[in-house]
Amino acid sequence: MSPRELPIYELEDELVRQLSAQPRLILQAPTGSGKSTQVPQILLDRGLLADGEVVILQPRRLAARLLAKRVAFERSARLGEEVGYQIRFEKVASEQTRIRFVTEGILLRQLLQDAELRGVAAILFDEFHERHLYGDITLARALSLQETTRSDLKLVVMSATLESDKLEKYLAPCPVLTSSGRMHPVAIEYLTRPVRAEDYPVWDLAADELERITPETGGDVLVFMPGKFEITRTISAIRASAVSNRFVVLPLYSELAAAEQDAALAAYDKRKVIVATNVAETSLTIDGVRVVIDSGLARIARFDPRRGINTLLIEKISRASADQRAGRAGRTAPGRCLRLWTEREHLERAPQELPEVKRLDLAEVVLTLKASGIEDARSFRWFEMPEPKALENAEQLLDDLGAIAAGKLTSLGKRMLAFPVHPRYARMLLAAEEQKCVRAVALIAALTQGRHLLRRAQDKELRAAREDFFGSEDESDLFVLLRGFRFAQTNNFDPRRCARLGINAGAAREASQLWEQFLAIARDEGLDVSERESAPGAIARCVLAAFPDQVAVRLDQGTLRCALVHHRRGVLARESVVQRARLLTASEIREVESSDGERQVLLTLATAIKEEWLRELFPEAVAEKTELTYDPALRRVIGRAVTLFHDLVLDEKKSERVPTAEAAAILVREVIAGNCPLKKWDHGVEQWIARLNFAAAAFPELELPPIAENERALLIEQVCQGATRYKEIKERPVAPVLRLWLSAGQQAALDQVAPERIKLPNERSAKIIYEPGQPPTIRARIQDLYGVSDRLTIGNGRVPLRIEVLAPDHRPIQITDDLTIFWRENYPKIKQELQRKYPKHEWK
DNA sequence: GAGCACTGC
Numbered sequence: 001m002s003p004r005e006l007p008i009y010e011l012e013d014e015l016v017r018q019l020s021a022q023p024r025l026i027l028q029a030p031t032g033s034g035k036s037t038q039v040p041q042i043l044l045d046r047g048l049l050a051d052g053e054v055v056i057l058q059p060r061r062l063a064a065r066l067l068a069k070r071v072a073f074e075r076s077a078r079l080g081e082e083v084g085y086q087i088r089f090e091k092v093a094s095e096q097t098r099i100r101f102v103t104e105g106i107l108l109r110q111l112l113q114d115a116e117l118r119g120v121a122a123i124l125f126d127e128f129h130e131r132h133l134y135g136d137i138t139l140a141r142a143l144s145l146q147e148t149t150r151s152d153l154k155l156v157v158m159s160a161t162l163e164s165d166k167l168e169k170y171l172a173p174c175p176v177l178t179s180s181g182r183m184h185p186v187a188i189e190y191l192t193r194p195v196r197a198e199d200y201p202v203w204d205l206a207a208d209e210l211e212r213i214t215p216e217t218g219g220d221v222l223v224f225m226p227g228k229f230e231i232t233r234t235i236s237a238i239r240a241s242a243v244s245n246r247f248v249v250l251p252l253y254s255e256l257a258a259a260e261q262d263a264a265l266a267a268y269d270k271r272k273v274i275v276a277t278n279v280a281e282t283s284l285t286i287d288g289v290r291v292v293i294d295s296g297l298a299r300i301a302r303f304d305p306r307r308g309i310n311t312l313l314i315e316k317i318s319r320a321s322a323d324q325r326a327g328r329a330g331r332t333a334p335g336r337c338l339r340l341w342t343e344r345e346h347l348e349r350a351p352q353e354l355p356e357v358k359r360l361d362l363a364e365v366v367l368t369l370k371a372s373g374i375e376d377a378r379s380f381r382w383f384e385m386p387e388p389k390a391l392e393n394a395e396q397l398l399d400d401l402g403a404i405a406a407g408k409l410t411s412l413g414k415r416m417l418a419f420p421v422h423p424r425y426a427r428m429l430l431a432a433e434e435q436k437c438v439r440a441v442a443l444i445a446a447l448t449q450g451r452h453l454l455r456r457a458q459d460k461e462l463r464a465a466r467e468d469f470f471g472s473e474d475e476s477d478l479f480v481l482l483r484g485f486r487f488a489q490t491n492n493f494d495p496r497r498c499a500r501l502g503i504n505a506g507a508a509r510e511a512s513q514l515w516e517q518f519l520a521i522a523r524d525e526g527l528d529v530s531e532r533e534s535a536p537g538a539i540a541r542c543v544l545a546a547f548p549d550q551v552a553v554r555l556d557q558g559t560l561r562c563a564l565v566h567h568r569r570g571v572l573a574r575e576s577v578v579q580r581a582r583l584l585t586a587s588e589i590r591e592v593e594s595s596d597g598e599r600q601v602l603l604t605l606a607t608a609i610k611e612e613w614l615r616e617l618f619p620e621a622v623a624e625k626t627e628l629t630y631d632p633a634l635r636r637v638i639g640r641a642v643t644l645f646h647d648l649v650l651d652e653k654k655s656e657r658v659p660t661a662e663a664a665a666i667l668v669r670e671v672i673a674g675n676c677p678l679k680k681w682d683h684g685v686e687q688w689i690a691r692l693n694f695a696a697a698a699f700p701e702l703e704l705p706p707i708a709e710n711e712r713a714l715l716i717e718q719v720c721q722g723a724t725r726y727k728e729i730k731e732r733p734v735a736p737v738l739r740l741w742l743s744a745g746q747q748a749a750l751d752q753v754a755p756e757r758i759k760l761p762n763e764r765s766a767k768i769i770y771e772p773g774q775p776p777t778i779r780a781r782i783q784d785l786y787g788v789s790d791r792l793t794i795g796n797g798r799v800p801l802r803i804e805v806l807a808p809d810h811r812p813i814q815i816t817d818d819l820t821i822f823w824r825e826n827y828p829k830i831k832q833e834l835q836r837k838y839p840k841h842e843w844k
Numbered sequence: 845g846a847g848c849a850c851t852g853c
Contacts, residue, residue: 059851087853088853277850449853450851574845592847
C-alpha cells in the first residue's frame, strides 16, 4: 500500500489550510491512520516549515527510532540526513535534518539549553493521550513560547483517544481535525454477572473463558494480567485446563530475560496464548493476536504526597485503557475481546487513567521550572494542575536537598540541573565531590535508574550463587549493585554468565552508558572524576545526603519493621543485605500490594548509616526531622513478648518453654477475641497454626486455645503485626483529631452545626479537620476508640463519613478498610499476668 | 517462609 492511501491524506489540504492560517492544531486520529509518519512529511513538503525542522515527540525510544527509519525509507533518504532521530545516548541527526523524531525528555532538556528553540519550526506531540509528565510540561512551555517570542512556532497535538474538549479549551483558539483509522473491528464481550475475586480468582476465570471460546476462535490469544504473580497463576490454570494441548502458553513482562521475551513474540506451529502485563498494551506489539482476554487490572504507580511514599497497587484500568487493550485483537484481522467484568461495572470505571502529573513525584519538574524562571509552580500554565500537596512536597524535597532556598534556585540547585536525573541523585553526585568518590557514586546513580540490574532471586540455586558472590556485603544494597555491575563488566556483559548471578546484562550495559554520561557531565562541571580509593563511609554519606528524608530506624530485632522520618512506617526488604544496622536510609520506599490485597510499605536499596553522620550533615535538623528517639524500656518489653511468641511458634525446642507458651497463650486469646490487631507476618500462617495446635496439645495446663477451623480465617487476617503498634498507641496523647472527607451535602449539613470540635459519645471531644472529597461510600465505625463504642453522630443525624483518626501531631493511628479501628491496651495486661505468674522472672 | 506495572532525560 502506498503511504498516499493512508486515511490521514483525506485531511491533508485542511491540515495545511488550518496551519497556514494559525499555528495550533489538534489532530484526533486512531492507530493506523498514518499520522505519525505522514504529518511531518506533509508539513515539510507543503512548505510549512520555512527553513526550520519539525520535531516529533515520542513517548518511547523504540518508536522514535522505528518511525524515523520508516519515514527515511519512504523518502529514499539516508537516516540522519533529511530525516533523523534523537533518543538518550543516540543521535542520528545532522544540520540537514528537517524531520526529527525525539523522545519527550530530549526536548525538555533542549528547552533548558535554548529556551527559544531556535531552528524548530513545528512540534508534533504524538500519543499525547498517554499524558506523560514531560509531554505535558513541554506542551505548556511551547504554548508560552508561542505566545511570547515565537508566534511562528507551529504546534500539533496528535492523539488516538483524547478528552478533546479540555484540550481544545487549553489550546484555544485551536481547530480540531478528526481522521479515521484502519483497524479491524473487535467484538467486545462482558461478563453477564459480576464476579467476586475472593470467590473466583481472576486467573481461573481467564482460563475458563479461554476454554469456553477456544472452539469458536482462531489465531493467538493475549491475556492481560496485572503482574508476574497473576501471570504465573494464569499459566498454571491454562495448563491444567481442557484446552492446554491446543496452545503454547507463554508469559510476557518487562522484567523477563530477553530470551524469554523473544519466546513470547516468536511464531509456533500451534496457536499461542501470551499472558502479559501492560508491556503488551503500548510498548510491544504482537502480530497474529485475534483474541484478547482482559482482567481489567494493572499495577499502577503513584506518589502519595500526603505520606510521601510511592505506591504500586493493583487497580482497575480505565475505559480508554481497556479499549487500547481490546485494539490489540484487531491488528491483523477482525477480533474478539473478553472483558472479565460486567458492562455495568464498565460504565463505573474512570474514562481515562489519571495523567502522570497528578500521580508522580514532581521534584525534578519543579526544579526545571525554577531554572526556566518559573518561580511559583502554581502559576505555571499546566494543562492539568497537579495536586497542591504534590507541589508543596516537591518544594520541600528541593529545599531539603539544598536545591532551592526560600523558593529560589540556589547555586547548588543550578549545578544539580546539569545532571539529567532526579534531583536526589544529582545531589548525591555533588556530595560525592566533597567525599571524593565521584566515580563510584556516578555508577550508583547510573545503576539505580531504569531497569533493575538484579533479578529477584527466587530459586535456591540462584540465591546460593548470589550468597557466594555477595555474601560478605552488609553495608549497602547499593554496594551489591556495584559488585554485580563489576561482575557484568569483567564478563563483557555476557548474558549467559550474568544470568548465573541473576544479573540483567542488558540493564548493566545501559547503566554503563549512563555512567559514562554522568562522568562526562561531572567532568564538564569541574568535578574530580579520577579513580581513587574512597574513605570508609564516604559513599554512604553521599547516599544519606540524597535521601535524608528516608532515614529509617529498626524497631526490633525480631522483625524487619522500621520507623521512618516524617512519621512513616515500613518494612525492610527481606533481600536487603543491611540486616544488622539499626539505622539505615532507603533509596526506595514503595507500598506494594500482594495478590491477596495485603499492603505493605517496603524499604529497598538500603544503606547502613551512623547517627553521627546525621548530626554532621544536618546539625539543626536532626532533632526535628529524624525521629530517632523512643522509649527503650517500653520497646524492650514489647519486643520480648513478641519474640517469645515468635520463638514458641517457630521453635518448640526452646528451653524456657513455659513462660514462652504462657505469653503466647495470652496473645492468642487476645487475637481470637479480636482485641489485638494482628496482621500477616512474614511467616507461613498455616505452619503457625499447626505449631500453635501442637503447643496447645503439649501444654494442656496452659489452656492454650487450639485453633479451630472456623477461627483460622480470623487468625489469618490478624496474624500479629508485632509490638510496635502497642507502643505507638500507648504514647499517643488522648485528644484525637478527626479528619473528615465530606460530600458537598454533608459539608452543608455540618456548616449549620459548624463545630470546630466534635463531641464523641463518651463526652470527650475531638478537633476536626475538613477535607473536600468524594461522597464517602463506606460507613464509618469507630470501635473502642478512647472509649467510643458506636458510630459517630453529628448534629441530629448519623452521617456516614470517611474518617481517619489522627493524634494531635497528625500521625495516623490506623485505618482499616472497613474503617473499624481496633484498640485496647493489651500489653499491660499481658505483662501483669506474666508478672503475677513468674515473679522471679524479670519483666521490664 | 514470599513481595513489587511501564516509560523517559
